[in-house]
Amino acid sequence: xxxxxxxxxxxxxxxxxxxxxxxxxxxxxxxxxxxxxxxxxxxxxxxxxxxxxxxxxxxxxxxxxxxxxxxxxxxxxxxxxxxxxxxxxxxxxxxxxxxxxxxxxxxxxxxxxxxxxxxxxxxxxxxxxxxxxxxxxxxxxxxxxxxxxxxxxxxxxxxxxxxxxxxxxxxxxxxxxxxxxxxxxxxxxxxxxxxxxxxxxxxxxxxxxxxxxxxxxxxxxxxxxxxxxxxxxxxxxxxxxxxxxxxxxxxxxxxxxxxxxxxxxxxxxxxxxxxxxxxxxxxxxxxxxxxxxxxxxxxxxxxxxxxxxxxxxxxxxxxxxxxxxxxxxxxxxxxxxxxxxxxxxxxxxxxxxxxxxxxxxxxxxxxxxxxxxxxxxxxxxxxxxxxxxxxxxxxxxxxxxxxxxxxxxxxxxxxxxxxxxxxxxxxxxxxxxxxxxxxxxxxxxxxxxxxxxxxxxxxxxxxxxxxxxxxxxxxxxxxxxxxxxxxxxxxxxxxxxxxxxxxxxxxxxxxxxxxxxxxxxxxxxxxxxxxxxxxxxxxxxxxxxxxxxxxxxxxxxxxxxxxxxxxxxxxxxxxxxxxxxxxxxxxxxxxxxxxxxxxxxxxxxxxxxxxxxxxxxxxxxxxxxxxxxxxxxxxxxxxxxxxxxxxxxxxxxxxxxxxxxxxxxxxxxxxxxxxxxxxxxxxxxxxxxxxxxxxxxxxxxxxxxxxxxxxxxxxxxxxxxxxxxxxxxxxxxxxxxxxxxxxxxxxxxxxxxxxxxxxxxxxxxxxxxxxxxxxxxxxxxxxxxxxxxxxxxxxxxxxxxxxxxxxxxxxxxxxxxxxxxxxxxxxxxxxxxxxxxxxxxxxxxxxxxxxxxxxxxxxxxxxxxxxxxxxxxxxxxxxxxxxxxxxxxxxxxxxxxxxxxxxxxxxxxxxxxxxxxxxxxxxxxxxxxxxxxxxxxxxxxxxxxxxxxxxxxxxxx
Numbered sequence: 001x002x003x004x005x006x007x008x009x010x011x012x013x014x015x016x017x018x019x020x021x022x023x024x025x026x027x028x029x030x031x032x033x034x035x036x037x038x039x040x041x042x043x044x045x046x047x048x049x050x051x052x053x054x055x056x057x058x059x060x061x062x063x064x065x066x067x068x069x070x071x072x073x074x075x076x077x078x079x080x081x082x083x084x085x086x087x088x089x090x091x092x093x094x095x096x097x098x099x100x101x102x103x104x105x106x107x108x109x110x111x112x113x114x115x116x117x118x119x120x121x122x123x124x125x126x127x128x129x130x131x132x133x134x135x136x137x138x139x140x141x142x143x144x145x146x147x148x149x150x151x152x153x154x155x156x157x158x159x160x161x162x163x164x165x166x167x168x169x170x171x172x173x174x175x176x177x178x179x180x181x182x183x184x185x186x187x188x189x190x191x192x193x194x195x196x197x198x199x200x201x202x203x204x205x206x207x208x209x210x211x212x213x214x215x216x217x218x219x220x221x222x223x224x225x226x227x228x229x230x231x232x233x234x235x236x237x238x239x240x241x242x243x244x245x246x247x248x249x250x251x252x253x254x255x256x257x258x259x260x261x262x263x264x265x266x267x268x269x270x271x272x273x274x275x276x277x278x279x280x281x282x283x284x285x286x287x288x289x290x291x292x293x294x295x296x297x298x299x300x301x302x303x304x305x306x307x308x309x310x311x312x313x314x315x316x317x318x319x320x321x322x323x324x325x326x327x328x329x330x331x332x333x334x335x336x337x338x339x340x341x342x343x344x345x346x347x348x349x350x351x352x353x354x355x356x357x358x359x360x361x362x363x364x365x366x367x368x369x370x371x372x373x374x375x376x377x378x379x380x381x382x383x384x385x386x387x388x389x390x391x392x393x394x395x396x397x398x399x400x401x402x403x404x405x406x407x408x409x410x411x412x413x414x415x416x417x418x419x420x421x422x423x424x425x426x427x428x429x430x431x432x433x434x435x436x437x438x439x440x441x442x443x444x445x446x447x448x449x450x451x452x453x454x455x456x457x458x459x460x461x462x463x464x465x466x467x468x469x470x471x472x473x474x475x476x477x478x479x480x481x482x483x484x485x486x487x488x489x490x491x492x493x494x495x496x497x498x499x500x501x502x503x504x505x506x507x508x509x510x511x512x513x514x515x516x517x518x519x520x521x522x523x524x525x526x527x528x529x530x531x532x533x534x535x536x537x538x539x540x541x542x543x544x545x546x547x548x549x550x551x552x553x554x555x556x557x558x559x560x561x562x563x564x565x566x567x568x569x570x571x572x573x574x575x576x577x578x579x580x581x582x583x584x585x586x587x588x589x590x591x592x593x594x595x596x597x598x599x600x601x602x603x604x605x606x607x608x609x610x611x612x613x614x615x616x617x618x619x620x621x622x623x624x625x626x627x628x629x630x631x632x633x634x635x636x637x638x639x640x641x642x643x644x645x646x647x648x649x650x651x652x653x654x655x656x657x658x659x660x661x662x663x664x665x666x667x668x669x670x671x672x673x674x675x676x677x678x679x680x681x682x683x684x685x686x687x688x689x690x691x692x693x694x695x696x697x698x699x700x701x702x703x704x705x706x707x708x709x710x711x712x713x714x715x716x717x718x719x720x721x722x723x724x725x726x727x728x729x730x731x732x733x734x735x736x737x738x739x740x741x742x743x744x745x746x747x748x749x750x751x752x753x754x755x756x757x758x759x760x761x762x763x764x765x766x767x768x769x770x771x772x773x774x775x776x777x778x779x780x781x782x783x784x785x786x787x788x789x790x791x792x793x794x795x796x797x798x799x800x801x802x803x804x805x806x807x808x809x810x811x812x813x814x815x816x817x818x819x820x821x822x823x824x825x826x827x828x829x830x831x832x833x834x835x836x837x838x839x840x841x842x843x844x845x846x847x848x849x850x851x852x853x854x855x856x857x858x859x860x861x862x863x864x865x866x867x868x869x870x871x872x873x874x875x876x877x878x879x880x881x882x883x884x885x886x887x888x889x890x891x892x893x894x895x896x897x898x899x900x901x902x903x904x905x906x907x908x909x910x911x912x913x914x915x916x917x918x919x920x921x922x923x924x925x926x927x928x929x930x931x932x933x934x935x936x937x938x939x940x941x942x943x944x945x946x947x948x949x950x951x952x953x954x955x956x957x
C-alpha cells in the first residue's frame with residue numbers, strides 16, 4: 001500500500017464530502033442503477049446542450065471549515081459595534097440564553113419546514129399560537145397571524161387589506177407623516193404597483209381626508225404618544241379603516257390600539273429577544289378585527305380536532321394561501337418569519353406579563369430621567385413618550401460627532417434635532433454617557449434624585465388598564481429549567497431535518513451545516529443596527545459585495561439585490577424592475593405577463609401586485625411549456641407584452657428542451673424573461689440562467705444556498721438581474737437609481753443570515769458546487785428508478801431522466817383502491833418521514849426532492865417505506881386489507897391508540913406502527929392522529945387552547 005501524500009490527506013478535510021450524502025462508492029452504485037458510468041455522463045444525458053455551461057465556475061476551490069470561519073471572522077471584524085440608540089423600529093434587546101441555545105441554535109427548530117403536515121408540526125404550531133395570542137392580547141385585537149416579513153411590508157399588507165375590506169370606495173390611502181420612514185417607503189412602492197393614491201400628512205388630517213384607510217404610528221417615529229381616538233371615529237364614519245403600526249413593549253403600558261379604534265394593527269417583534277442583525281430577520285405581525293380574518297394575509301394557526309377527538313393545531317383557512325389563489329391573489333405572501341416569531345413568543349413566555357411590564361417600566365423610567373437631565377441642561381425634549389426622546393434646537397452635526405467619539409449612535413433626523421431611543425439593554429452608564437453628549441452631568445446620585453423628582457411621561461388618558469397574557473403558558477415557564485423542558489417537549493413533537501429526510505419537491509430541504517450557522521450569532525453581525533453609519537458596517541458591505549460576486553458568477557446575471565426577504569419578495573422586486581425598465585423606454589403600457597399553467601402560484605400573485613395582467617399559457621402532455629401556444633399568446637399580446645415568468649427546470653421536475661427558443665420568442669415581442677429560481681439547485685455549476693436568455697431571477701437562499709427554512713421562515717430571496725435592469729433594483733443597491741424604491745424595510749433585507757450562504761459557497765468551492773448539483777440530480781433519478789416497478793414517475797425529460805425531483809403518480813392507485821395521495825403522505829409519518837410535496841403541481845401526486853445531502857442509507861430507507869406502502873395498497877387491491885379500515889386510511893397512528901386496551905381495526909397493531917422491522921430501533925410517535933381540516937375551517941379558533949378542557953364550544957367562541 002503506497003504512502004498517502006500530504007495533498008491526499010489534506011483533501012479529507014474538505015467540507016464537500018460532509019455536505020454531500022453519498023460517498024464515491026455509493027455514487028458509483030447509484031449511477032449503475034440509473035444507467036450511467038459517471039456523474040458527467042449522467043449530467044450530459046439530462047441537461048440540454050443549448051444551456052450547458054462550457055467551463056468551470058470562476059470561483060476558488062473549497063475551504064476547510066477552519067479556513068472559512070477564519071476568513072469570515074476577519075470580515076466580521078471590519079464591522080464596528082457601537083452602542084446604538086437610533087430606534088426607528090429597531091431596539092437593543094437581550095436574547096435569553098436558554099432561547100438562544102435551544103431555539104435559534106437548535107436544528108430541531110431551525111431545520112423544520114412550514115407546518116403544512118399538521119400531525120408532525122404540533123410543537124412549532126403551539127409556539128406560533130403563543131405568538132398569535134401574544135400579539136392579539138397586546139394589541140387588543142380579536143385575532144393575529146403567525147407573523148409577516150417585517151413591519152414595513154406588514155404595513156403595506158395592511159393597506160391592501162383595508163382596500164378590500166373597507167366600505168369606502170375611495171382609491172386613496174392616507175399615511176401619517178410621523179410613521180417610520182422605511183415604512184412609508186415600502187408602502188409607497190406597494191401603492192405604486194397597485195395604482196393606489198397615497199397622501200402623506202399630519203395624523204390629525206386623516207380625520208378629514210376621503211380615503212379607504214389610514215396608517216398611524218403609535219408611539220410615532222419621534223417617540224410621541226398621540227391620542228388618535230377622535231381621528232379613528234372620524235375615519236370610521238366615512239366607511240374607512242384604521243391601521244396602526246405599534247410597539248409591543250410599549251403596549252404593556254399603553255392602551256391597546258384595539259381599545260381606541262384600530263381595525264388592523266401591525267409592527268415587529270424584534271425587541272422581544274431578537275438582535276438587530278443589520279435589519280433582520282425579524283418577525284412582523286398583523287392583528288385585526290375578527291371580521292377580517294378570512295381576508296388577512298399570511299399564515300394563521302388554528303385549533304381543530306384529530307381522529308381521536310382531541311385538540312390539534314393546524315394551518316387554518318389554507319385556501320387563503322396566496323400560491324393557491326394564483327392570479328386571484330390579494331397578496332404574494334407565502335412565507336413567514338417562524339423561527340423569529342418562536343423566539344419572540346418564548347421571550348414573552350419566559351418573562352411573562354410581569355416581566356415584560358418590568359422591562360417596559362425600567363426603559364421608560366430611564367427615558368424620563370434622561371429627558372429631565374437634558375432639560376436641566378437647557379436642552380429641548382419632546383413630551384409624552386415611552387422610550388424615545390426627540391431632542392430639538394441643537395447642532396445635530398456636532399452632537400453626532402461627539403457621540404461617535406464616545407462610540408454611540410443617535411438617530412439622525414435633521415440639522416437641529418436628533419433622536420434617542422432607550423431599550424432593555426440601557427444601563428446607568430449609558431444614561432451618563434448620553435447626558436454628557438449634551439453637556440449634562442448625570443451621576444448615580446443624580447439619577448436617584450431625578451428618579452424621585454420626575455414623573456412618568458406617559459399620557460394619563462392612554463395608560464393601559466386591560467389585562468394581557470393571562471393564559472397559563474405565559475405564567476408558568478419563568479425558571480430556566482421550566483422553559484428548557486417546555487422547549488424540548490415542543491421540539492419532540494415535530495419532525496425536522498435533524499431526524500429525517502424532508503423530501504419536499506420544489507422546496508430543497510438540504511443540509512444546513514453547523515459551520516455555516518455559527519457566524520450568525522457573532523456580535524459583529526448580530527449587534528449592528530440597520531441604520532448604523534457606513535463607517536461601522538464595512539464588514540457587512542464586504543460580505544454583501546463578496547456574496548453578490550459569487551452569485552453573479554453562479555447565475556450569469558450582472559447585479560443582485562439582497563433586499564427581498566422572501567422568495568415571493570424577490571419575484572415582486574424582479575417584476576418591479578421589468579415594469580420600471582419598460583416605463584423608462586416610454587413603454588409603460590406593457591402590462592401583460594405570460595405565465596405557464598404549471599408555474600408556482602406566487603408567480604401570478606406577484607404579477608398582480610405590480611399591476612400586471614396575467615395570461616396563462618398551456619403546457620403539453622409531458623408537462624413542458626407548449627411552445628406553439630406561447631408563440632400564439634406572445635404574438636397576440638405583442639404590443640403590450642411585459643414579461644414571461646417561467647420556472648426552470650420546470651415545476652414538473654424536467655429540463656425543458658425549448659428554453660432558449662422560449663426566451664427568444666418573448667424578446668422578439670418586446671418582453672422580458674423572469675426565471676423563477678426555486679429550482680436553482682439543479683443548475684449551480686451546470687447552467688446559468690443569465691446566459692441562456694433570462695433577464696431576471698429571484699434566488700431562494702433558503703433552498704439552494706443553505707439558509708435553513710426555520711419552520712416556515714426566515715427566507716431570503718435576492719433579485720438577480722442583467723445589467724440593463726440593474727438601475728431598477730430596489731433602492732439601496734449601489735446600481736439602483738431610486739426609481740423602484742424599497743420592497744422591504746432594510747437595505748439588505750435579512751442581512752444577518754447572509755453569512756450562511758457565504759459560508760456554503762466558500763466551503764464547497766467551484767468543484768464542490770457542481771458535484772452537489774450532480775448528486776442532487778442523481779439522488780432524484782435513483783429514487784425514480786428504484787420506485788419505477790411500484791409507482792409511475794409522471795414526467796421525465798430527455799433520455800427518460802428527471803431533474804432534481806420526480807413526481808410519483810398515485811392517481812391510478814386511488815382509482816383502484818380509494819387510497820389517496822394524502823393517505824400515503826399521512827402513512828409516511830408512521831415510518832418517521834415528512835411527506836413529499838402533496839398534490840403540487842398535479843393533484844393526486846407526490847413530488848419528491850431528495851437533495852444532494854441525503855445519504856444512500858436515508859434514500860433507501862425512504863424507498864423501503866414507499867415500497868411497503870405500495871404493498872399495503874396492493875393488499876387492498878387484492879382484498880387482504882379492508883378498503884375502508886386499513887393502515888393508510890387511519891394513518892398516522894399514535895402511541896395512545898396502539899397502547900389502548902381495545903384495538904378496533906381489522907389490521908394488527910404491529911402493522912400500524914412497526915410496518916418495517918427497522919422502526920423498532922428508532923420510532924417517531926406522532927403526538928396527534930389525523931387532523932380534521934374541515935372542522936378547523938368551520939370553527940376558526942386561533943388562540944391558546946383553554947387549559948380546563950377542550951370543548952367544541954370553545955372552538956366556536
